[in-house]
Amino acid sequence: MSLTPRREPAAADIIGSLSRAGDLFQLLRDGKARTRAELALSTGLARSTVAARIDALMVSGLVGPAGEALSSGGRPPSRFAFNPSARLVLAVDVGATHVVVAVTDLGGKILAEHRLALQVADGPETVLDQVVAQGKELLAVAGRSAEELAGIGIGLPGPVEHDTGRPVKPPIMPGWDGFDVVRYVQRSLPVPVLVDNDVNIMALGERASHWSEHSNFFFVKVATGIGSGIISNGELQRGANGTAGDLGHVQLARGEDVLCACGNYGCLEALASGPAIARALRQQGLDATKGADVLRLAAAGNMQAIQALRQAGRDIGDVLATVVNLLNPSVIVVGGSIGESGEHLVAGIREVVYRRSPPLATSHLRIGISMAGQRAAVLGASQMVTQHVLSPAVVEATLAGSAITG
Known part of the structure; x- marks a missing residue:
C-alpha cells in the first residue's frame, strides 16, 4: 500500500x-x-x-x-x-498486545511487514530488541540493507513527549516511564528515530493514505481506551505537553457515578470503550468480558450488543459535537478495534453530532470508518519519519554529507 x-x-x-x-x-x-x-x-x-x-x-x-x-x-x-x-523507513506500531514492524519506501509503500504477538508490559528492552531484530530481518526480506534506512518511526500506546521520544507515565506500560527509546534503538540502528503516541500516528497514516485533500482532519480510536489525533491546517497538533486529543477523559453527565481507571468519574472511556461496553452487557446477563466479545455478539445479531454499541456511539458523539464546534474538521474518521467494527457505533456518533452541531459546521462534514484499518499506525509512523527526513533542512544536510540524526 x-x-x-x-x-x-x-x-x-x-x-x-x-x-x-x-x-x-x-x-x-x-x-x-x-x-x-x-x-x-x-x-x-x-x-x-x-x-x-x-x-x-x-x-x-x-x-x-x-x-x-x-x-x-x-x-x-x-x-x-x-x-x-531511494531510502527506506522502518515503521513500528507497538500496541498493548502486539507489535507491527514494516519497511516502507519514502512514499509510504510497504515493502515488507510482520506482526508479532508481544506484550508492551514485557518492558522496553524486550519489546525494542524484538523491533530491531524484526526490522533487520524485514530489510533482508526486502533485499535492502540497514545502510539504506532514512529513519525509524515508532508509535506507542501511551503519552509520549514527542521532542525526546520518552513515554510519560503511560498507564499500561510498566517500566516505560521516561525510558529513552530513541537512544536505545540508535545503539543498534544509528538513524533518526521519532516516537509518538499511537493515535497521533494513526491520524497521520489515515489522512495521508485516504484523505490527503483534507487539511482539517480528526481521527478517533475506540478500543481498550479512547483517544484522538488532531490535524489542523495540515499539521498534527500535539499541544503544549503532547497530550492534545485525550478524548477519553472528557467527562459526561450520564456517567457521573461511573469510576474511570484514571480515578475520576464519568470519563468517556469508562462509558464507551470496549471494556466499558462489555461490562454493561455483563450487567444484562450476557457473556462479555472484552471488546471482542461485544463485536462477536453484535455480529451474531444480538440486539443488546447492537444497542450498547449504538449508545457508546451517542456518548462519543456528545464529545465530538463539542470538537466540531471548536475545531470545525471536514472529516472525522473512527478507527481502533471497536471503531472499525461496523456502522452501529458510527451511527450513534452521527446521530448526536449532526443534531447538536451548527448546520454550517456540519454542512460538508463526513463521519466514517477507518479505511487504512490496522495499517493506519505503520503508515503514520512512516509518514512521521518522511515529514522529518524530507524537510528542506534535512535534505540540505544530507546533500552536504552531514545528515541530521534527530
Whole structure:
C-alpha cells in the first residue's frame, strides 16, 4: 500500500525561499515529473541554478530520471521526479498486545511487514530488541540493507513527549516511564528515530493514505481506551505537553457515578470503550468480558450488543459535537478495534453530532470508518519519519554529507 503523494506546498507557497536544493526538492515531492525549464519557469530561478540543484538531488538518489518531455524541435528535454525508493523507513506500531514492524519506501509503500504477538508490559528492552531484530530481518526480506534506512518511526500506546521520544507515565506500560527509546534503538540502528503516541500516528497514516485533500482532519480510536489525533491546517497538533486529543477523559453527565481507571468519574472511556461496553452487557446477563466479545455478539445479531454499541456511539458523539464546534474538521474518521467494527457505533456518533452541531459546521462534514484499518499506525509512523527526513533542512544536510540524526 502506498501513501498518496503529498499535495502541498504548492510552488507559489515556497517561491522566494528556494535558496537551497532542499527547498527546490519540496516542489518535486508531489511525484509529478518536470523538466529543468519547467522548474525554472515555476520558481523564477535561472536554469543554471536549477540544473545545479537537480544534479545534487540526482546524486543523492532523491530525484531520478522520468523520461523525456515532448520536443518542439531538437533533442527532447529530460524530465525528473521524486524517487521514493531511494531510502527506506522502518515503521513500528507497538500496541498493548502486539507489535507491527514494516519497511516502507519514502512514499509510504510497504515493502515488507510482520506482526508479532508481544506484550508492551514485557518492558522496553524486550519489546525494542524484538523491533530491531524484526526490522533487520524485514530489510533482508526486502533485499535492502540497514545502510539504506532514512529513519525509524515508532508509535506507542501511551503519552509520549514527542521532542525526546520518552513515554510519560503511560498507564499500561510498566517500566516505560521516561525510558529513552530513541537512544536505545540508535545503539543498534544509528538513524533518526521519532516516537509518538499511537493515535497521533494513526491520524497521520489515515489522512495521508485516504484523505490527503483534507487539511482539517480528526481521527478517533475506540478500543481498550479512547483517544484522538488532531490535524489542523495540515499539521498534527500535539499541544503544549503532547497530550492534545485525550478524548477519553472528557467527562459526561450520564456517567457521573461511573469510576474511570484514571480515578475520576464519568470519563468517556469508562462509558464507551470496549471494556466499558462489555461490562454493561455483563450487567444484562450476557457473556462479555472484552471488546471482542461485544463485536462477536453484535455480529451474531444480538440486539443488546447492537444497542450498547449504538449508545457508546451517542456518548462519543456528545464529545465530538463539542470538537466540531471548536475545531470545525471536514472529516472525522473512527478507527481502533471497536471503531472499525461496523456502522452501529458510527451511527450513534452521527446521530448526536449532526443534531447538536451548527448546520454550517456540519454542512460538508463526513463521519466514517477507518479505511487504512490496522495499517493506519505503520503508515503514520512512516509518514512521521518522511515529514522529518524530507524537510528542506534535512535534505540540505544530507546533500552536504552531514545528515541530521534527530
